[in-house]
Amino acid sequence: MNWTHIILAGYVGAVIAMLVALMRKKGWVSKAGAVALAPAAIVVWNVVDVHYFMPRQDAQQTEAQKFDAAFEKLPIYSVLNEQDPQFMAHLRDRALAMRKEGKPEQQIIDAIQPEIMSLQIKRLQAAPDANVVAFMQANMQQTALMQKQSDDACFRFLFPEVKGGVNAARLLPQDVTRHRMEVDAEMMRAAWGANKHTVTDAERQRAQQDVQPILQKLTDHYGSDFSLMATPQQAVGKEQQVCNIVQDLWRQVLQLPDDRAAGIIRLSMEMTGQ
16 A cells, blocks of 8 residues: 555645635625635645655555655654654554555545644644745645646646546646645644744634635626636636636735735634634
8 A cells, every 4th residue: 555645645635725614604705705715725635646755665564664654754744743643643543444444545545634634724823924824825836837737737636526636746846745745844833833823813803804805806807707616516618717716816815914814824724624
């Protein structure tokens, strides 16, 4: 079993910011506006070939040794060991138990993703503004490079459930993949540092106010196509437009001062966890 595939797919594709439920429930934005924030918050990697991150595994290694060897190659490994060794042990035990039961790789990925997602959402709330912004910038770098491959690749990258995903590691430069993981590791470490952030009610209210004109501007510019973010299954044939909307959204958010952009990103992640 390719543990590197499982771990990286479970980690890098873990946090997908779903603003829909809470924002619609609170009436902050329309269905289309809420969903528009969701797909690009964190990039999804359902299919990853990351053989270049680790040497060939020894056929004589146990599954536990292979798991450990795969995880040790990722920048996030030392952070998880430092901050939450119990979580690390739990993740390891669960993955190995499922492997012993004969579960397929994708089922193991699906099982560990929500747990990693929950942990990273918590860390983002305490991360300093600069780290939160860098986190989103790294995601948008990946999305832009994917669209340079093709509009179809970008769409599959953002919405793998519609037409199937893409092998991102084959399409994106290795240094971009590595940068993304290093940014995530730095964010999680900073969230435990001396300059860690505390989210206030005032920050949440400002984030809600800040995102409204951005959503309205996008609705005015893209018209009915903006609603495709709520129903990506209907966007087949308009892949370029949808990818442009996603990037335009977060481009405008990232043009705000760091504290305000970080507030919107934290809000989206906080809503994901509720």
